[in-house]
Amino acid sequence: MGAVQSCINTNQDALNLLATTKMHENYVYNHCLNVSIYACQLAIENGLPLKNIEEIGLGAMLHDIGQVYVPLEILNKPDKLTKDEYAQVQTHCELGFEMLRKMHEIPVTVAHCALQHHERVDGLGYPRGLKDDEIHKYAKIISVVDVFDALTNPRPYRPALLPHKGMEILYAGSGTQFDSKQIHLFKNSIALYPPGLTVKLNDGRTGIVTKYNYQAVGRPEIRIIRDEEQIAVTPYEIDLSTIGNQTIEIVEADALL
Template sequence: MRLVNTKSIKIETRLGQTIYNDNGQTLLQKGIKLSERMINRLINQGITYVYIEEQETSDIQVESTISEELRLEATNTIKEAFHDMKKNGFMEQSHILNKNGRKLSDIVHRIMEEIQGNENSLSLLSDIFVTDNYIFQHSLNVTIYSLAIGLELNLTERQLTEIGTGAMLHDIGKIFIDQEILQKPDKLTDEEFEVIQSHTELGFNFLRKHIDIPSVIAHCAYQHHERLDGTGYPRGIKGDDIHMYAKLIGVADVFDAVTSNRVYRDALLPHEGLEILYAGAVSLFEKDMVTAFKNSVAVYPEGLTVELSDKRVGVVTRQNKYLCDRPFIRIIEEKDQRIQSPYEVDLASVVNVTITNCIS
């Protein structure tokens, strides 16, 4: 399979990965020949990248970070929990949060188990869902990324459980915001942006009223947009005044936000998302957390076409577990010419060659 930009897909190309809606129903089946109408539908849904089938890369297989069954169950659990909480608003009904808290904790533990049991680096590019409500998929993705960072930092099981639950609920305040503003495809006005920013305080005030929710989880909702240099919101606090969990979730939140499919902008590729994080390392984000994330994620995912510093072109075939930015590359082009016998290069052992460009 090869990863390509949807705007570059040719008619009759076969789809490499099944695309689902957020209820787990199949929208486009793997192997189907894409018509012009289907391609336009993908573009209009804001889907920037998909995997396609082709003979040259037929042996490259991409595995999901977590199973489709767990992803669907987790998404539905988050959706039900959010709807339940929105229905009951700010009324103090501890049994509601307690019930949902147990379900969310169970999902967190199962995600941890699957991440620990998966030897591959994290890549959510193959998990393509068309959704009308971004918040549920985003909450799950941020949970997966946050747990991966926490595992890389060797945090305790208790810390991981709290971080995972905090990540799932970090955007809970958005359920109290008008969906028209949240889903607005155009540039937000200053007033609308202030409304969006209020989700941190709304989430904090909602969660802290309930005795069954630990205060650290409420602070994940409150502080995940704070930044080390004080330029974040809602309070503009700095450095050690920001809870460690919120700093960690903030890293995962930014990465997923910029690499996710949205109708109003193209998704960035993982290496571009990491560049944003590294640009803010030290001033905005804890550098050790950014580094831990880099060590966990597939910087250049399988199936991506790349150009090397010596001008050779190839396709990423597999990862080097502890050198996620130096994968194995199948060389398919040299000196601007297709070669008859592609061969593989391990960038971990060829230190004088680097990836300089991605061709999507």
């Protein structure tokens, strides 16, 4: 996050755009902050130099700036969008690009993050139907973390998904929607269930994550503190990755409650 902050602090245009995003819709503002943090982590995992990390962080921060042109009644609609409404949402990529490319303090690569973050490696994305190497690497990085953050946060039309479920959806799109390398690196760059997180299991027990398992990202080690009736117990450890009954799984996490 420090790389992004240093870039923004010296860029008045970026600061003004962030303020505009927050005034328009708070979800978009928070989403852009989250995506920027994830994108920087993924850029570091790619082994990129600081200058590139700063540009990716800034591009992620402003990738959805075109959303300020989309009416709030569409952004926050609790039902499925009509064809016309979805087409209006899609315009945010080109509108954001046009806004950013005219600002001298904003690198053109940042503008392309706004333009290309909904492109797909199989060529079925928008707005230009670019595929594979036609898509800028920054946009390939941002597209992965953009979808992950969107899936793992609640929206008016659906609840938040648990982090490991969001990761499963990313893997389902590996090689078609997303660059496979970026999916793999993203898995290694974040802990979906970090130590200290309170979670609830599907058998009713509550515990605290004590150790993250990178080989089975949805099955960490947990210290159980309450039983199935939510009565406090003498804490004991279970490892979801080795437990015999694989039907035991996390169904709630405190960050999502």
